[in-house]
Amino acid sequence: MRYHIDTIPVLDALKLEGECLLCALERKTELGEAERYLGASVMEPDIRVQVNSKGFCRRHHAMLYGMSNRLGHALMLESHMIETRERTEKIYKKLDGAAETLKNIGLAGRLGGKAKGPDAAVQESIEALQELAGSCLMCETIEENMQRYLHTFLHLYQNDTDFRTRFSAGKGLCLPHMARLLEAARAELGPKELGGLISVLTKAQRENMDRIQEEISWFIKKFDYRYEKESWGNSKDAVERTVNKLRGWCVGKEPAE
Template identity: 25%
Template sequence: MKETICTIPINDIFMEKSGCPFCRMYDMLETQYATFITGSAMMDPETRVSTNKKGFCKKHFEKITEVGKRLPNALILQTHLQYILDNYFPKNTHSRPDKKKLLALDEMLHTCYICDRIQNDVEHFLRTVFKEWETNPEFRKLYQEQEFICLEHYQQITTISLKGVPSKHLADFHKDTADLAKKQLELLIADTTHFCNMFDYRNRDADWGNSRDAIERDLRFLAGIPLPEENKTEE
């Protein structure tokens, strides 16, 4: 396992209370890795060998071009493209398709340098979260005061907590985590139902309440897609 290059100020992340704290944690890791790859690691041979081989997923191709300058990105892409040409294409294309190469290409298309690095880091950061939650009452309060935990992170954090949280605390930790996901789910069902009902002519003079952006908030919970105004403030 590679040493992490990232630092995650767990307290700062949980201090902010809008959206899912684990989405904020991932976002910070993604930005740190994209900055690292297109910055100080740009000329590091070991990192380049790795990015050549793995490439990036769609989200992280977008991230490195958003975060990094044009030249570092072009240099990283140039050697990655060359790696693809050398490894996945036959010298003579007038031939039967090479199944092995196609399988290897499929594997490469589903790997990402940044996703892999984050995967390695997450358990490390989660151990810190579990420890803080266990030992620090102030942090536990911050944890409970989060707006919600998104569906994907509810699944992931809860699964990892089976190993990471001592069994005597597991039910308490699960309550804090599941409540944050379940309450949001119930709220979204109510708001989305209200949204649908507003299309009934009998409700034409009724109040939209909080339901106008129900779809956007559904997508944020279900797929981690930021709300439109969150996008704007980042630009």
């Protein structure tokens, strides 16, 4: 098989035998990115330019904050704040202009359509603010990586029999990643290959969701005194794994360890 730079991480993620190998890959990428932005590389000019312009979303700021490197976070925020303020100033000027006009429009002016111009300016400002507050360099980088990993997954699935067998017999994927994989497969595979993959996926997903259903039910039973002395089996972390299966990894043991 042709060597591919992303082959090893995908194979490693499969070997973890977790609830979703794509969750493992995504989380590993996310942790690596967080380290990068708080580390020395944030001083590298090209990364600095990107951080300054895009910033991070709420979730990723919380993650960076949780990594207890307040100085690293502050250094990154200082220049991002400068650039953000340059951009907000343009928006504020536009809003101020609209405000002046709006204040002087009476009923006659409103009926005559004089509010249309400033109203459009307010709408444009809303969109500009949403764009400014909605970008995240980490989300973007993770997304780029996931696109590559999905591509590699499909490449391995088509060319590596061992990979295909192990995946088919494995724990399947979380629901969001099942959708993502199908989306990528639909774009990349021929009809026969796509049909084959779909059958493998639905079978694995049914089996593994049956398993998780039993585990969460057993978890609940264990709170009943009649089952107190019985073994937990695999159900101790059934809550975490059920959540992660349904919505993608977000709680419990790290998927990429």
